[in-house]
Amino acid sequence: MTKADNKTDWKWQIANRITTMEELSRYVDLSDDECAALNGSGALAFAITPYYAGLLENDALRRTVLPSMNEQFAVAGELEDPLGEENHRASQHLIHTYPDKVLFLATSFCSTYCRYCTRSRIVGKAGPQAGYEDSFAYIAAHPEIRDVLISGGDPLTLTDSVIDGLLGRIRSIPHVRTVRIGSKVPAVLPMRITDHLCEVLRRHRIWLSLHFTHAAELTPETASACRRLADHGVQMVSQTVLLKGVNDSYEALSELFYGLLEIGVKPYYLLQCDPVKGSAHFRTSVERGVELIRSLHGNLSGLAVPQYVIDAPGGGGKVPLLSMDQVRRVGNEIIVTNHTGHAYRYPDPAE
Numbered sequence: 001m002t003k004a005d006n007k008t009d010w011k012w013q014i015a016n017r018i019t020t021m022e023e024l025s026r027y028v029d030l031s032d033d034e035c036a037a038l039n040g041s042g043a044l045a046f047a048i049t050p051y052y053a054g055l056l057e058n059d060a061l062r063r064t065v066l067p068s069m070n071e072q073f074a075v076a077g078e079l080e081d082p083l084g085e086e087n088h089r090a091s092q093h094l095i096h097t098y099p100d101k102v103l104f105l106a107t108s109f110c111s112t113y114c115r116y117c118t119r120s121r122i123v124g125k126a127g128p129q130a131g132y133e134d135s136f137a138y139i140a141a142h143p144e145i146r147d148v149l150i151s152g153g154d155p156l157t158l159t160d161s162v163i164d165g166l167l168g169r170i171r172s173i174p175h176v177r178t179v180r181i182g183s184k185v186p187a188v189l190p191m192r193i194t195d196h197l198c199e200v201l202r203r204h205r206i207w208l209s210l211h212f213t214h215a216a217e218l219t220p221e222t223a224s225a226c227r228r229l230a231d232h233g234v235q236m237v238s239q240t241v242l243l244k245g246v247n248d249s250y251e252a253l254s255e256l257f258y259g260l261l262e263i264g265v266k267p268y269y270l271l272q273c274d275p276v277k278g279s280a281h282f283r284t285s286v287e288r289g290v291e292l293i294r295s296l297h298g299n300l301s302g303l304a305v306p307q308y309v310i311d312a313p314g315g316g317g318k319v320p321l322l323s324m325d326q327v328r329r330v331g332n333e334i335i336v337t338n339h340t341g342h343a344y345r346y347p348d349p350a351e
């Protein structure tokens, strides 16, 4: 194999992403629905790394990354920006919803796009190209910010030198105590986790918040990427979106959470799926989510149980749920109250 065709090179994986029906059909037998969706003009970007395409015999993973015609149906209560992030935009790259912490959207690029992405309005689209200077200045001018969460898009698709520079600038702001990076790279592009990248992350004392959906993602390549990070002293937690027909069972979730612990990743959040436009086919009822988290709490190692949260639509923030007593159903909506006592409505059709 020549260097230019080295599948273990992350840059090769990105340069050879699958973006068309023809390329995809070399990996999977496509259904009529998938072909129609791939031929149509969906709102959400489509791309999959060749590495991840190799895992798509698994139906659960397949549903998370292959387009479906269901995406083209918007139902009542769905929004382009379900968390109202644009109302909290502090600069070109910053969303400042909670006083203590700021979301730094460092890139709109992902190596692989998830079909339920809460930021589908932004990802895979060329946004304005201004640099990060305004964002550094904003953080420096706001001493209440103690936690910077770098997300996107997927920040670990940037080069080592861009990541190093970005982290260096943020770390030089004295009131910033914690810096996190949100990424799905260990699941979709594990060869990106090189020793050099691990050293950069270790040097800046970064926490990683990793997106995992299903135990089928925990391949030997992904396990070795996470172990390499752990060996370099990089702390890792996971975020999982609860998805109908993908991971909405006790078995699927417990297998995933124990598997994550085994590779050094602490399950952090199980997120109720945000009501982003075209995601109704992915959403489970809140009742089902509460039932699942209760049985996980009742059985699993406490370390394996994440917090189940619903991100209150319209910018109410994350609300941890442990019981249906915390919410109220009114017709086809769930009313959830955040820490300030404000009520927010989440679309959740009655069964």
Ligand SMILES: *Cc1c(COP(=O)(O)O)cnc(C)c1O
Binding pocket: 083, 095, 096, 097, 098, 101, 102, 103, 149, 318
């Ligand atoms: C989820 C989120 C964060 C981080 O929240 P944690 O609960 O601290 O993990 C920060 N900003 C925004 C806008 C978020 O949605």
